[in-house]
Amino acid sequence: MKTTRKPLYTAEQRQRRDSSRWTLVQGILAPLQFLAFAVSVLLVLRFLLTGDGYTAATVSILVKTVFLFVIMVTGAIWEKVVFGQYLFAPAFFWEDVFSFAVIALHVAYLWALWTGAMGPVGQMLIALAAYATYVINAGQFLLKLRMARLDAAEGPMGRGVAA
Numbered sequence: 001m002k003t004t005r006k007p008l009y010t011a012e013q014r015q016r017r018d019s020s021r022w023t024l025v026q027g028i029l030a031p032l033q034f035l036a037f038a039v040s041v042l043l044v045l046r047f048l049l050t051g052d053g054y055t056a057a058t059v060s061i062l063v064k065t066v067f068l069f070v071i072m073v074t075g076a077i078w079e080k081v082v083f084g085q086y087l088f089a090p091a092f093f094w095e096d097v098f099s100f101a102v103i104a105l106h107v108a109y110l111w112a113l114w115t116g117a118m119g120p121v122g123q124m125l126i127a128l129a130a131y132a133t134y135v136i137n138a139g140q141f142l143l144k145l146r147m148a149r150l151d152a153a154e155g156p157m158g159r160g161v162a163a
Contacts, residue, residue, distance in 0.1 A: 009082070013082050013091075032067060065109070065110065
């Protein structure tokens with residue numbers, strides 16, 4: 001039995017999404033952030049396993065964190081353009097909530113690095129926790145992308161609103 005769910009976008013929201021430059025910005029930043037994440041995970045694990053490469057791992061975490069902050073700000077702008085509010089639009093509410101957990105852990109890493117309150121291993125463990133939440137959050141957004149594509153496949157004859 002097929003369950004009916006509300007389409008991710010109304011026709012007007014879909015039009016705003018498709019015509020917004022912020023959609024392209026998000027489409028470029030997301031894979032770049034993932035690339036920074038993948039490289040950083042390898043460098044962090046290398047440091048944790050060998051004790052070598054602390055500086056490279058630290059720089060990679062900082063690069064990943066910059067991508068996170070930029071994609072969060074531009075994503076909030078995108079959400080304002082498409083849904084009329086900067087954060088917590090109903091269609092992306094839980095993704096935004098979880099994004100704050102991702103940000104909190106990245107900020108905790110920055111705090112640990114800045115204050116020296118935790119040694120290098122503790123810093124790297126915080127980074128890995130931040131990365132674990134990032135993977136979950138990225139999965140949430142990929143599911144929404146899949147939902148939008150399913151909505152588009154159903155087209156105007158399906159629900160009356162394509163994504």
